[in-house]
Amino acid sequence: MRSLGIYGDHAQTVVRRLSALRQLSVEAVAALEQAVLEGLLRAGPGEDLIAEGEPLDSVRIVLSGWAFRHKTLEDGRRQIVNFIFPGETCDAHVYLLSALDHTISAVTSVVYAEIRRAPFEKLLASDRTLAEAFMCETLLNNAIQREWVINLGRRVALERVAHLFCEIHERLRPVGLVDGNSCALPVTQMDLADATGLSVVHLNRTIQELRASGLIVLRERTLTIPDLDALKSAALYSPSYLEIYRRG
Template identity: 35%
Template sequence: MSLAAGTDLSLLVRKLETIITVSDLERRAIERLPVTRRQLSAHQDIVRDGDHPKQCCLLLEGWAFRYKLLDEGKRQILSVHIPGDIPDLQSLHLPVMDHSLSTLTACTLAFIPHEAMLDLTRNHPGITAALWRDTLVDAAIFREWMTNIGRRSTLGRITHLFCEIYLKLHGMGLARDFACEMPLTQGDIADAIGVSNVHVNRVLQDLRGQGLLTLQGQRLVIHDWDALTNRAEFDPAYLHQKRPPGP
């Protein structure tokens, strides 16, 4: 808990507002939540497969991702998270983690005790519905990823991932003009879309060669949004964003 708590939690309010309308009463209840701020460097696990967490975390700054590890070091990345997300909200009702959550870049996190979140939901059915809905959007994104991994070409998978990340950032006001940060390495992208890192490299070169996008350092620039969404068969409906998702 800190002086900045109100500020930290206003990010959560902003996130919920991309999904529902938040009343003043609800806003105040949210901003009264006890939070513990913590800084983590890149590639630190926040919760691990098998853990029984007693708190959720709100991502304030930086990127995080969820993943599962299989035999022989195979890894599947399950989701990518940006400021405003609560990547382990599900732990509120599923006591045992079935996957891990890790920082991708250096992050600032606000930890909120489950106790406090459950109190909040007990007293504010509207917030309960909003948080429930947030986990449902999460699931909708999983469904789209399944489709991406199972049924699209590698080129389609990569472009679809980029379109999604750009729109998520844009929805939180963190990107515009078809450019954004892209801290995922080629190996991360590979583990997110179910191919090898070598193949990601080759397809990225193809995409660059076609002039569809630039990916340099940690920065993605999309040169032709319409062409890209076509290649990806990208339809943003699954993101269930409140406002019409014009980038």
């Protein structure tokens, strides 16, 4: 991994994401952009941003590309426990822990910011709106994690996959990564299987069922949802868990 220099567009991604949670002050935006641009790094597909057990002394924010959190059992079985999309933080207060209890890896090429603990705490102390935005993001991540537990524990296969597609679409929207009813889906069927707790064979059958029902179109690593309301209905999906924060 190496420093990239100044890429202003990447800083805007996290500004847009946090601004959807709290109305940031002008001063907060300027301070955040500066902190992000001073710590730009890159990871290639499959590369770890940080591995389970590594010590923690900084906050990582994904600015472009996709990453995911995962844990792997001793026999090699892997569970993806969440995806991390552009503008999202890999836990704003994770440096309070002694070591990470899971691994964060890049799905695609990823540009991310790494901000050391002292500058990050100074950043939060400098502006209330920024501190509240990062706290809202932490609470939102908790809500997403609870929904993933329900997905794995109670929804049937078709509902699980449909729900994941709905969530991906809705989480990409605030940073302008949805084009009409389409968005990128740069993951493999193995990734989707590991995220939904299904075998690859079962996952493939489920995707074919969603396709045959006209609920999704998958082509060239792009997900198109012809009727989002219909897919939400099939998934028993409610977006309320993504809207738990109060702006202002």
